[in-house]
Amino acid sequence: MIYNKITEDILTDIKQIIGDEWVISDRAGMEKYSHDETEDLRYYPEVVVKPGNTAEISTLLKLCNRHLIPVTPRGAGTGLSGGALPVMGGIVLAMERFNQVLDIDEQNLQATVEPGVITEEFMNQAAAKGLLYPIDPASKGSCFIGGNIAHGSGGPRVVKYGTIREYVLNLEVVLPSGDIIWTGANTLKYASGYNLTQLMIGSEGTLGVVTKIVVKLIPAPTVDALMMASFNSNQEACEAVSAVFRAGVIPSTLEFMERKGVQWVIDKDGLTFDMKPEDAAFLLIEVDGTNPDVIFDDCEKINAVLEAHGCTNVLFADTATQKEELWRIRRTMGVSVKANSVYKEEDTVVPRAALPQLIKGIKEIGDRYGFESVCYGHAGDGNLHVNIVKANMSDVDWNTKLNDGITELFELTVALGGTLSGEHGIGFVQKDFMPIKYSPVHFELWRGIKQVFDKNYILNPAKIFNR
Numbered sequence: 121m122i123y124n125k126i127t128e129d130i131l132t133d134i135k136q137i138i139g140d141e142w143v144i145s146d147r148a149g150m151e152k153y154s155h156d157e158t159e160d161l162r163y164y165p166e167v168v169v170k171p172g173n174t175a176e177i178s179t180l181l182k183l184c185n186r187h188l189i190p191v192t193p194r195g196a197g198t199g200l201s202g203g204a205l206p207v208m209g210g211i212v213l214a215m216e217r218f219n220q221v222l223d224i225d226e227q228n229l230q231a232t233v234e235p236g237v238i239t240e241e242f243m244n245q246a247a248a249k250g251l252l253y254p255i256d257p258a259s260k261g262s263c264f265i266g267g268n269i270a271h272g273s274g275g276p277r278v279v280k281y282g283t284i285r286e287y288v289l290n291l292e293v294v295l296p297s298g299d300i301i302w303t304g305a306n307t308l309k310y311a312s313g314y315n316l317t318q319l320m321i322g323s324e325g326t327l328g329v330v331t332k333i334v335v336k337l338i339p340a341p342t343v344d345a346l347m348m349a350s351f352n353s354n355q356e357a358c359e360a361v362s363a364v365f366r367a368g369v370i371p372s373t374l375e376f377m378e379r380k381g382v383q384w385v386i387d388k389d390g391l392t393f394d395m396k397p398e399d400a401a402f403l404l405i406e407v408d409g410t411n412p413d414v415i416f417d418d419c420e421k422i423n424a425v426l427e428a429h430g431c432t433n434v435l436f437a438d439t440a441t442q443k444e445e446l447w448r449i450r451r452t453m454g455v456s457v458k459a460n461s462v463y464k465e466e467d468t469v470v471p472r473a474a475l476p477q478l479i480k481g482i483k484e485i486g487d488r489y490g491f492e493s494v495c496y497g498h499a500g501d502g503n504l505h506v507n508i509v510k511a512n513m514s515d516v517d518w519n520t521k522l523n524d525g526i527t528e529l530f531e532l533t534v535a536l537g538g539t540l541s542g543e544h545g546i547g548f549v550q551k552d553f554m555p556i557k558y559s560p561v562h563f564e565l566w567r568g569i570k571q572v573f574d575k576n577y578i579l580n581p582a583k584i585f586n587r
């Protein structure tokens with residue numbers, strides 16, 4: 121696809137639509153928008169615009185369609201697959217001014233929010249009314265709810281509460297043509313034709329720009345318990361994961377962490393956590409609900425399962441501070457790994473019971489290619505983030521062999537019944553691996569859908585798959 125550059129005349133039109141003060145075209149001002157949290161990729165747009173309402177986006181997209189200018193929607197830029205990067209140039213459409221929680225409807229347990237609201241801020245506003253919005257990615261303090269929708273995000277609590285897909289009821293969307301639609305209805309059920317709401321979720325900003333979001337909320341749990349279980353091997357920890365569920369308990373979180381990841385958090389943040397020399401892996405398990413007796417009972421059942429699977433110690437967090445400290449270890453792990461080495465993160469997901477085979481295979485592949493890996497993630501969902509660290513690998517090997525290693529990693533994931541990404545999306549960096557899992561028929565269907573929504577291919581081009 122040949123796109124046009126933004127001329128002075130087009131820039132003048134853009135400024136007229138969005139307002140001078142919300143259009144950035146100097147390099148220093150655009151620096152922040154040239155990258156996200158994906159390794160060290162950098163793509164500068166020609167212009168960054170910060171629209172203030174839906175009508176402005178509609179007019180802008182009509183203009184871009186006329187002139188064949190690519191447009192990349194952007195949330196908070198915490199993405200890990202390069203989805204918000206303007207790889208074909210053109211405009212970055214920054215959604216940060218869409219930052220209002222418009223309504224929390226306590227009658228219907230629903231809320232209407234704008235896509236630029238920080239996820240944690242929305243969670244807090246819901247919590248203040250005794251309600252739970254359970255989609256809490258580890259990046260919840262900085263990512264936007266619109267970015268979460270675009271990636272079909274999850275977080276630690278998916279294991280009990282489901283992903284964002286289970287909570288979004290209806291979306292206001294500006295299509296690439298400039299048309300504005302609501303995708304569904306503000307109802308808990310929907311059996312009225314193709315479900316455009318679900319199609320939009322996980323479409324990574326390639327089909328439309330989300331401008332309003334209606335989500336369902338649930339009554340907040342009132343009691344919880346948190347435990348950190350230590351194991352002498354990754355294998356035993358991963359085997360315990362599916363056993364917990366087989367014992368009849370659904371924890372609200374079940375996270376896996378390798379020793380090295382924990383060590384790096386401790387080193388970086390100066391946290392005090394008593395790690396024994398023989399500890400190789402940890403499970404961070406939370407149960408929640410409204411009845412303390414049930415919680416106690418669940419903890420006992422979990423404890424018995426852990427013991428039967430070689431757990432050497434269980435630390436119960438007694439206080440809110442202790443809980444917060446344990447969660448900090450998990451939540452800051454990504455940042456600590458990044459601070460420690462050149463790295464590459466892959467987001468694998470397999471059926472839960474296949475986790476032991478996955479972790480074993482990851483280490484075997486690493487041994488063959490000479491890279492180390494630090495794994496952690498939402499084990500309860502079978503979702504493991506594999507952080508490949510360069511460590512002692514030579515620059516030549518890192519640049520020439522790593523891709524083959526990652527290909528093998530995804531081949532293993534797919535062979536175990538899994539897929540390429542559980543929550544980080546495909547974006548720009550994973551798309552070349554998609555044929556490992558998906559057939560030419562899938563690509564034909566996806567391209568057909570894209571064509572229907574975006575006939576000139578202007579919205580977030582070169583993401584998920586090539587044209």
Ligand SMILES: Cc1cc2nc3c(=O)[nH]c(=O)nc-3n(C[C@H](O)[C@H](O)[C@H](O)COP(=O)(O)OP(=O)(O)OC[C@H]3O[C@@H](n4cnc5c(N)ncnc54)[C@H](O)[C@@H]3O)c2cc1C
Nearest residue numbers: 195196197198199203257258264266267268270274325330
């Ligand atoms: C430390 C750390 C921890 C993380 N932990 C988790 C985790 O536990 N779970 C998880 O799921 N993810 C996690 N992530 C990844 C990331 O935070 C999520 O993918 C998040 O949903 C991205 O939101 P964002 O607002 O930053 O979006 P961006 O990175 O800005 O954009 C992501 C995608 O959304 C599109 N987009 C943004 N806004 C809109 C809109 N309004 N309309 C249409 N498309 C739009 C963009 O085009 C892009 O394709 C983590 C990231 C970091 C850095």
